Amino acid sequence: MEVTMDPLFLALSYFRRRKLQQCSDICTKILQDSPYDQAAWSLKTRALTEMVYIDEVDVDQEGIAEMMLDENSIAQVARPGTSLRLPGTSQGGGPSPAVRPMTQSGRPVTGFVRPSTQSGRPGTMEQAIKTPRTASTARPVTGSSGRFIRSGTTLFEYIFHHENDMKNALDLAAQATEHAQFKDWWWKVQLGKCYYRLGLYREAEKQFRSALNHEEVVDTYLYLAKVYRRLDQPITALNLFKQGLDHFPGEVTLQTGIARIHEEMNNISSATEYYKEVLKQDNTHVEAIACIGSNHFYTDQPEIALRFYRRLLQMGVYNCQLYNNLGLCCFYAQQYDMTLSSFERALALVANDEEQADVWYNIGHVAVGIGDLTLAYQCFKLTLAFNNDHAEAYNNLAVLELRKGHIEQVGDLQSSYTAAQKSEDAFPEHVDTQQLLKVLRQHFAVL
Incomplete structure (x- = not known):
């Protein structure tokens, strides 16, 4: 006797195994026979959302319009050490800009490619058009918050991520917040995300602040810090991260956020100290290992930098950039036998x-x-x-x-x-x- 698996159960199995297209196809067949099957609708929207899902905490790339027509600038000439757009000289005894290469936006070259750190804000329209963009994220995609069990949250995520329809997503989040009598922190965070996407940063700040008053959540701190970074208020963002660490001691994402801001402000020594704190909590943190290795290289310690890059190799990181850095470290550490072979691997990758x-x-x-x-x-x-x-x-x-x-x-x-x-x-x-x-x-x- 042939036993057939329930289609919805099979679709759910595909979803759990990240075979999202097969999951969506089965749900489509179910809905052709039962157009009002809410479970199939919910699972299909989740599958379609996961196909294009990007962690909003890390992705912070500006378009040409935001770069060239910035209406959130507080001062044309910021005080030294208070702006990410004019980081100035190194602080705290770090290497000078003459030693550490700088990007075209004036920021020091980081040891780890992350959004908006390599390209920065171009000074002219021509530079904005030809500025390369990075699609990599420095932090793994965060897991869902358990709110997908309700069809309303599933629908919002589908509209926000898959359809990229900010107007309808904002309307849905506003109605849900009102229905929850303005006491649901999750919907307030979604409102803040919509406002942020629409460029309404002060409104986004209010929503994230209100959400924190209801519930202390790490991601809310990260979203709010994104707002302050876009407003070019790194000191406020640093204070916010430290406030978050008071509630979540040793939280890696908050410590990493502090290190990134110090690095972008060219305060390399402080950034390195925070990256070391990150490694105390997570000794496999790729970004921290890469940035500490980069700092040792630019402070004339290639032998120590080589140890960090070899650690990445042992962890399974296998790409062109890593072998390129290994080749340079081997050359300056006078390990000439490994220099050319490392560059050959880099060219092959x-x-x-x-x-x-x-x-x-x-x-x-x-x-x-x-x-x-x-x-x-x-x-x-x-x-x-x-x-x-x-x-x-x-x-x-x-x-x-x-x-x-x-x-x-x-x-x-x-x-x-x-x-x-x-x-x-x-x-x-x-x-x-x-x-x-x-x-x-x-x-x-x-x-």
Whole structure:
């Protein structure tokens, strides 16, 4: 006798195994026979939501409109140490900006790619259009809060994440909040998320604050901190994280948030201390290990940095960036036998042209270190073949052309001045390029 499994039970089984498309297809068949089956509707909306679900806590990327038409700026010139947009010089004895590379937005290069830290806020519309975006999140997707058991919460999540219809999501959340007599913290958080998506940050702040008054929840602290970061109030965000730690001692996500803000404000020493606290609670925290390793590398401790990157390798992290960092650490730690093999692995794992350019640039940097200027020149040219806006490669080519005596020669990148100008066009605030151009202009003045 053949036994068939109940379709809804099978769909639920697929959902639990993260086979979301199969789950949705079975629910669709169920609804064709029973259009009013609430369980099937609820499960299908959950499956469709999970297909596109992104943790709102970490994703904080600004579009061109928000970047160029910011209506939430409090002061044009913020005091030093109070703004994420003008982080200023390093504090607390950390490495100077001349030692630690900076992004085009003026922030120090972090050891872990996270949203809105690498690209930052471009200064012009042209930079905004060509600014690369990162799709990776630094924190794992948070689990559901157990509210999916009600069809109303399931519907909201579907409208918010899958349909991306903020107006209807806001209306639903407002009606649900009113129905709950303004005492349900979860719906207030959803209201705040809708306001945040719509750019109404002060309204979002009120909702998150009100939710915290009803229930102390870690995610609410993280959402509220996002609001203050978008309003460029890092000190307020830091105080909020510390307030959260009073209620949730040792909470990794709150400590990580403090470390990120210190890092973005170029207070590297304080950021490292908080990342160390993170590792005391979670010794497999990839972001903390990577950032501490990066800090050791930029403070001339490549041997210690190598230990942290090897730890990531032991944990199963296997990507181009890791092998690229391993190659640099091995080179500066004088472990030359491992340097080229690490870069070979990095080249084999590249996922896009930008990564390919970065690896070739670092190989060229190693070639300069060992005195093979011909190889270095070829590597920098390969870098530009994969990324024509690589300012550091242009700068290094300009230096090599200067050493050859090609200062004024006309031709594509055949003169030091031409390459330096292209470097300035790609990254106007690049310190090394500005110094090189100053030397070249002095040479022209003497002539």
